[in-house]
Amino acid sequence: MSCLPQRCARQLLREPFQRGSLPLFLTPAFSPSRAQFSTTSPAQSRIGGSAISVPPEVSLTLIDLPKSLTQGRGKDVPKFAAQIKGPKGEMTLNLPSFLTVNHDATTQKATLSVMDPEVPQQRAMWGTARALLQNHITGVSEGHICILSMVGVGYRATIENTATTVSATYPGQKFVSLKVGFSHPIELGIPEGVQASTPQPTRILLESVDKRKVTQFAAEIREWRRPEPYKGKGIFVNGETIKLKAKKIK
The missing domain is CATH 3.90.930.12 (Ribosomal protein L6)
Incomplete structure (x- = not known):
């Protein structure tokens, strides 16, 4: 009685390879000297040891x-x-x-x-x-900074001392107020240790000594209007660019 296909395959992998015992079309798959996809040797990162x-x-x-x-x-x-x-x-x-x-x-x-x-x-x-x-x-x-650019008709941001939709989590907290196409302004509390300013109505400058805090807060602001690929509108972080798509024609 002949063995099952799966059992035969496992047997071929366990036993030493014999070129004459396989059909011609299966020879490259089981050959131990197969050609590699890349001819260059793998290189590992050495960032840990650098000064x-x-x-x-x-x-x-x-x-x-x-x-x-x-x-x-x-x-x-x-x-x-x-x-x-x-x-x-x-x-x-x-x-x-x-x-x-x-x-x-x-x-x-x-x-x-x-x-x-x-x-x-x-x-x-x-x-x-x-x-x-x-x-x-x-x-x-030097400090870490994130620059957010707002692209869209009527998009603008301001820094407010008080907010109506959110409450302060620490004394003296300020808030970023966004107007990005909603019927109501979006208010976000600035995390402790992060300084925010608006040099232009469509620009938000975030500064902090902690890179994780400043980038996380920038991501939270960007999440309210992520850049869309058809009109190029949205909130862009640190010179972010996107590739525009062609308009859908019905």
């Missing part, structure tokens, strides 16, 4: 976290944190336990290293932690 430039006006120090914060059931519990101070403000970044930061004050360079680069989790967090540390250093020294 970070620390400006002279920025101070980078490592501090020990309290024991209450280092006790948990997670896979990795941070034991140290990087404290970055600059002319724009101060930020703190919790570092994984397997990560080490070496700061050379003479060369004004900071490098990150992990215990075992062959571990996938450590290698993945190596580049992520390096990018977060770079963002924090840039934030306290």
Whole structure:
């Protein structure tokens, strides 16, 4: 009795390949020396090991976290944190336990290293932690900005001290009021640590030392009028462009 197709396929994969035992049209599929799609060798990112430039006006120090914060059931519990101070403000970044930061004050360079680069989790967090540390250093020294451009007839924005549809979450909070084609204005509370201004009625400038906060708030504003591809109307972030589509003709 002949074997089933699935059983035969598994048997062919387990047994050594014999070119004469297969039909001619199945030979390329089971051949061990198949041609690759690309002839170039795979290149891996080396962003984690690259040095970070620390400006002279920025101070980078490592501090020990309290024991209450280092006790948990997670896979990795941070034991140290990087404290970055600059002319724009101060930020703190919790570092994984397997990560080490070496700061050379003479060369004004900071490098990150992990215990075992062959571990996938450590290698993945190596580049992520390096990018977060770079963002924090840039934030306290220069700051992060997002520029939103409003394209549309009657689209405009203003910064208000009070709002009627939302309530303040912290003392002195201001609000962004949008007029983007709805029958009522859209009011959004500005997150703490983010400064907003309107140099033009159709421009919104967001500034903060925290890149995550400023980009997240810009995304929330953009969500009310995402750019559409037929008339090119909407809220664009940081020079965003879209490709216009042809009009539908019935």
